[in-house]
Amino acid sequence: xxxxxxxxxxxxxxxxxxxxxxxxxxxxxxxxxxxxxxxxxxxxxxxxxxxxxxxxxxxxxxxxxxxxxxxxxxxxxxxxxxxxxxxxxxxxxxxxxxxxxxxxxxxxxxxxxxxxxxxxxxxxxxxxxxxxxxxxxxxxxxxxxxxxxxxxxxxxxxxxxxxxxxxxxxxxxxxxxxxxxxxxxxxxxxxxxxxxxxxxxxxxxxxxxxxxxxxxxxxxxxxxxxxxxxxxxxxxxxxxxxxxxxxxxxxxxxxxxxxxxxxxxxxxxxxxxxxxxxxxxxxxxxxxxxxxxxxxxxxxxxxxxxxxxxxxxxxxxxxxxxxxxxxxxxxxxxxxxxxxxxxxxxxxxxxxxxxxxxxxxxxxxxxxxx
Amino acid sequence: xxxxxxxxxxxxxxxxxxxxxxxxxxxxxxxxxxxxxxxxxxxxxxxxxxxxxxxxxxxxxxxxxxxxxxxxxxxxxxxxxxxxxxxxxxxxxxxxxxxxxxxxxxxxxxxxxxxxxxxxxxxxxxxxxxxxxxxxxxxxxxxxxxxxxxxxxxxxxxxxxxxxxxxxxxxxxxxxxxxxxxxxxxxxxxxxxxxxxxxxxxxxxxxxxxxxxxxxxxxxxxxxxxxxxxxxxxxxxxxxxxxxxxxxxxxxxxxxxxxxxxxxxxxxxxxxxxxxxxxxxxxxxxxxxxxxxxxxxxxxxxxxxxxxxxxxxxxxxxxxxxxxxxxxxxxxxxxxxxxxxxxxxx
Numbered sequence: 208x209x210x211x212x213x214x215x216x217x218x219x220x221x222x223x224x225x226x227x228x229x230x231x232x233x234x235x236x237x238x239x240x241x242x243x244x245x246x247x248x249x250x251x252x253x254x255x256x257x258x259x260x261x262x263x264x265x266x267x268x269x270x271x272x273x274x275x276x277x278x279x280x281x282x283x284x285x286x287x288x289x290x291x292x293x294x295x296x297x298x299x300x301x302x303x304x305x306x307x308x309x310x311x312x313x314x315x316x317x318x319x320x321x322x323x324x325x326x327x328x329x330x331x332x333x334x335x336x337x338x339x340x341x342x343x344x345x346x347x348x349x350x351x352x353x354x355x356x357x358x359x360x361x362x363x364x365x366x367x368x369x370x371x372x373x374x375x376x377x378x379x380x381x382x383x384x385x386x387x388x389x390x391x392x393x394x395x396x397x398x399x400x401x402x403x404x405x406x407x408x409x410x411x412x413x414x415x416x417x418x419x420x421x422x423x424x425x426x427x428x429x430x431x432x433x434x435x436x437x438x439x440x441x442x443x444x445x446x447x448x449x450x451x452x453x454x455x456x457x458x459x460x461x462x463x464x465x466x467x468x469x470x471x472x473x474x475x476x477x478x479x480x481x482x483x484x485x486x487x488x489x490x491x492x493x494x495x496x497x498x499x500x501x502x503x504x505x506x507x508x509x510x511x512x513x514x515x516x517x518x519x520x521x522x523x524x525x526x527x528x529x530x531x532x533x534x535x536x537x538x539x540x541x542x543x544x545x546x547x548x549x550x551x552x553x554x555x556x557x558x559x560x561x562x563x564x565x566x567x568x569x570x571x572x573x574x575x576x577x
Numbered sequence: 578x579x580x581x582x583x584x585x586x587x588x589x590x591x592x593x594x595x596x597x598x599x600x601x602x603x604x605x606x607x608x609x610x611x612x613x614x615x616x617x618x619x620x621x622x623x624x625x626x627x628x629x630x631x632x633x634x635x636x637x638x639x640x641x642x643x644x645x646x647x648x649x650x651x652x653x654x655x656x657x658x659x660x661x662x663x664x665x666x667x668x669x670x671x672x673x674x675x676x677x678x679x680x681x682x683x684x685x686x687x688x689x690x691x692x693x694x695x696x697x698x699x700x701x702x703x704x705x706x707x708x709x710x711x712x713x714x715x716x717x718x719x720x721x722x723x724x725x726x727x728x729x730x731x732x733x734x735x736x737x738x739x740x741x742x743x744x745x746x747x748x749x750x751x752x753x754x755x756x757x758x759x760x761x762x763x764x765x766x767x768x769x770x771x772x773x774x775x776x777x778x779x780x781x782x783x784x785x786x787x788x789x790x791x792x793x794x795x796x797x798x799x800x801x802x803x804x805x806x807x808x809x810x811x812x813x814x815x816x817x818x819x820x821x822x823x824x825x826x827x828x829x830x831x832x833x834x835x836x837x838x839x840x841x842x843x844x845x846x847x848x849x850x851x852x853x854x855x856x857x858x859x860x861x862x863x864x865x866x867x868x869x870x871x872x873x874x875x876x877x878x879x880x881x882x883x884x885x886x887x888x889x890x891x892x893x894x895x896x897x898x899x900x901x902x903x904x905x906x907x908x909x910x911x912x913x914x915x916x917x918x919x920x921x922x923x
Contacts, residue, residue: 208841217832217906224906252850254907326772326847432905548915569909 214431215253223436224258230443237263239442240532241400242385244271244560245430251565253432263439266532267562269384269488270402272349273300274530274554274561277486278518280377281306283508284346287375288312288320291511294338295322296331297346298353300558305551307518312346328360335364335372344507347374352404354378354496355469358476361498361505373507376497379483381405382413383494387485388531389421396532398442400435401427403457410465411455418451429457476502484517486554487527526553529562536566543567586610591690598684598718611694612714615701620677620712628712630677636737640667643730649696652766653782656729657700659857662786663808664733665707669788670804670860672743672795673735678704680731681715685724696727707786709733738792740799747802748823752891753869755862757790757876758783758884760812761840764854769843776839783858790879794862797875803863806856813852813911815861816899826894829911832904833888853914863891 213219231237241247247267250256256265269275281304288295295312302313302324316322321341325331328345335343347357357374364372381402389396401414406427414425424445428438438456445452455461476499483495498506507513520526524546525539536542536555546552548564555563586606596603613621620628644660654662661678668675680700684693704711762783769780787806795801803823807815812834820827836844836851844851858881864872869887876882899911 208838208845211841211845215905217904220905220907252903252909253905254903254909255905257907258905432907568912568915 211431214429214433216433219433220258220436223433223440227263227436227440227443228260230440230447231260231263232447233260233262235262237443237446238266238395238397239263239400239439240266240268240388240396241435242268242270242381243400243402243405243430244274244558245403246400246428246435247271247562247565248560249430249432249435251569254569255432255435256570258436259439263443266396267529267565268388268399268532269485269530270350270381270405271555271558271560272353273304273558274526275379275384275485275487276301276304276348276377276554277484278306278520279484279516281312282518283513283515284312284375285310285315285320286513287344287507287511288315288322289318291342291513293321293342293344293511294334295320295344295346296325296334297322298348299324301346301348303551304554304557328356332360332363332369332372335369339371342371342373342510345372345374346377348377350379350381350402350405351408351473354477355408355472358472361476361502362472364505365502373505373510374498375507376477378477378496379485380494380496381409382416383491384485384488385414385417387488387491387494389417389423391531396423397446398424398426398451400438400442401425401453403428403430403434403460406457406461406465408466408469411453411461411463412465414453418453422451424451425453427453427455427457427461429460486520487530521552524553526555526563529555536563539563586690588690588694593684593686593688593690593693593718595686595718595720598716604716607716611690611697612716615697616704616711616714618710618712620710621714628677628679630712630734633676633734633736635739638668638671638673638735638737639732640664640671641730641732642667643728645725645728646767647725648767648770649692649726651770651782652779653763654784654857655696655699656727657696657698658703659784660729660731661700661703661707661709662784663857664731665709665786665788666806666858666860668733668735669791670743670806671735671737672741672804673737674792675707675709675733675735675788677734678709678711678731679713679733680711680729682717683724683728684716684718685726686718686721688726693727703786707788738795741795741801743801743804745803745805745819745822748819748825748863748891749802750825750891750893751866752802752863753866753887754816754827754829754889754891755864755869755872755876756807756812756834756886756888757787757860757862757882758858759835759837759840760807760856760859761836761844761851761854763857764811765840765843767855768847768849772847774843774846776842778839780837780839780843783856785858785881787858787860787881790876790881791860793879794872794875794882798864798868798872800868801862801864801872804860806860808857809855810914811851811853811855812859812861813850813899814914816911817897817913819861819863820897820899823891824895824897826892826897827889827899828892828902829889829899830902833886835884835886852911866890
């Protein structure tokens with residue numbers, strides 16, 4: 208397939224792997240965090256780690272939309288569907304995230320709640336149109352990539368007077384989470400592989416403080432395996448040269464300014480929340496969005512009585528430390544035993560972008576020679 | 578007393594109603610004017626509660642499969658032909674010559690008789706083309722809202738060929754793993770209809786009866802140890818099933834697994850892995866390594882096996898892992914699918 212196969216080419220990968228080996232200083236360790244679950248998935252799915260020297264370690268960051276969703280938020284969505292009799296629409300991955308009382312959206316659906324999986328916010332609007340006598344709530348989650356489509360849906364709903372459509376807003380912000388990771392003491396990171404799709408929207412400029420103020424190199428990379436390898440090469444080079452800059456490997460889609468139109472759409476509809484609870488990272492100030500006052504009519508939290516209640520994670524689950532890069536999935540006591548993709552305890556085991564699920568599914572045993 | 582007048586079936590605008598399953602005249606009429614007309618053969622003509630099969634001898638194989646596909650009609654087939662081909666393939670991968678089919682329909686009240694007629698006609702055509710008659714059947718009607726139009730269960734009977742011993746438990750370390758063609762075609766044909774995806778070259782289901790291709794394979798390579806059709810759960814799931822049943826592991830090569838470009842593109846778009854997408858006309862074959870070339874050539878000599886390929890090797894591994902060399906040059910596990918394959922968010 209054109210424009211895809213080129214970025215998965217085994218021969219090119221061999222060349223890049225050799226280039227990485229040739230510049231990686233064997234006398235030191237390199238610890239890079241790929242922020243995005245999309246990168247985590249690509250690294251595991253294509254076996255990129257097998258092509259890296261042992262002193263280059265990839266740490267899997269919190270950029271997986273469902274992994275950072277706290278239990279209390281899923282509970283809210285379930286309460287909407289079960290107690291307020293709404294049609295709850297949501298992206299697929301969210302369905303299996305464990306909530307309180309051994310529930311998940313999937314299980315709540317099995318118990319009779321009207322919960323529907325959708326591909327696009329347009330589907331949610333269509334459901335609202337087809338069911339004028341029902342309330343339809345879109346469980347809006349995700350980073351900056353999924354926020355503009357939600358904004359567009361809100362504007363469309365307002366334009367056509369779709370009064371039975373609201374959203375439960377959980378849109379979160381990438382740079383805020385990166386700040387949170389860097390401000391918590393832990394093992395030092397040597398740099399970030401910066402998000403692909405998120406950066407197409409926000410551009411590369413928002414990462415400049417991480418290079419300038421924290422001295423961390425950031426290389427924005429596409430989601431294909433050769434993109435990731437190229438970014439790792441560029442990060443090692445910066446580290447070796449003692450530089451910290453924002454560089455862009457993903458120039459075929461990302462500019463410094465990003466997608467101005469999408470940004471305008473988002474700021475028209477949303478404003479910053481003072482604080483938002485992330486699973487594993489705790490409450491982070493100014494890290495999420497809510498609807499602006501003039502759009503509150505579309506806010507499910509305003510229309511329905513579903514107050515947010517914070518719920519502590521299961522004690523044995525190490526998702527918090529894993530999301531911050533302090534622990535590897537295999538360091539968790541319940542990894543692969545009590546917590547598996549069939550019965551996830553922590554959210555990192557749910558989505559294929561979650562670090563634990565990626566480890567479990569693709570890498571818990573490897574011996575194929577590279 | 579003369580036979581009471583019954584209005585003829587309205588195959589254009591008519592709908593299934595509860596009387597079509599109630600055992601009365603309406604049901605008799607549906608059977609006579611629709612099912613029997615399309616599927617007629619000497620066994621159905623017996624008109625009894627079951628079919629008497631006089632000439633069965635040898636090792637008999639029975640297999641059954643329920644079909645609940647939505648949409649009912651898709652590029653490359655429909656639930657009718659699918660239900661015939663699926664059961665024929667289940668028999669054929671057991672090393673059996675498929676001989677007879679039994680079919681049961683669960684119809685939803687309100688289902689269009691025109692669509693039902695289309696489905697039954699397609700079923701009859703598939704059965705004739707494969708030379709495997711439907712010898713007995715049953716129809717039930719459920720209330721509106723309790724079904725999805727039509728569900729079809731087919732059961733097949735076949736006789737194992739002399740000298741053939743195929744089972745999912747017979748894979749041995751060192752054996753070669755073969756695949757009869759491209760993967761993901763059926764599942765993505767269904768998905769592209771459901772999701773309204775269109776491509777320059779439309780994705781067509783691979784639903785097909787494989788018994789003739791398998792017969793050619795067994796003529797050349799009777800020592801085949803395992804055959805299994807890679808249906809629900811796709812190639813990845815089928816390999817895991819065989820590995821567990823045989824108590825072995827496997828190593829496969831990603832670059833040797835054929836995937837059609839539109840299927841690959843649709844999978845990319847929806848965030849799905851073709852390894853876990855359903856097929857309805859592809860089999861996995863495991864045979865001794867020295868037979869592999871002959872087996873691939875035999876499959877390739879039939880149009881339904883034109884893209885057959887050797888994709889890997891059976892290994893000793895008590896954990897029954899399927900490992901894959903990725904096209905990039907790394908390694909990964911091809912695990913059991915957990916739950917349904919769900920599209921990713923961003």
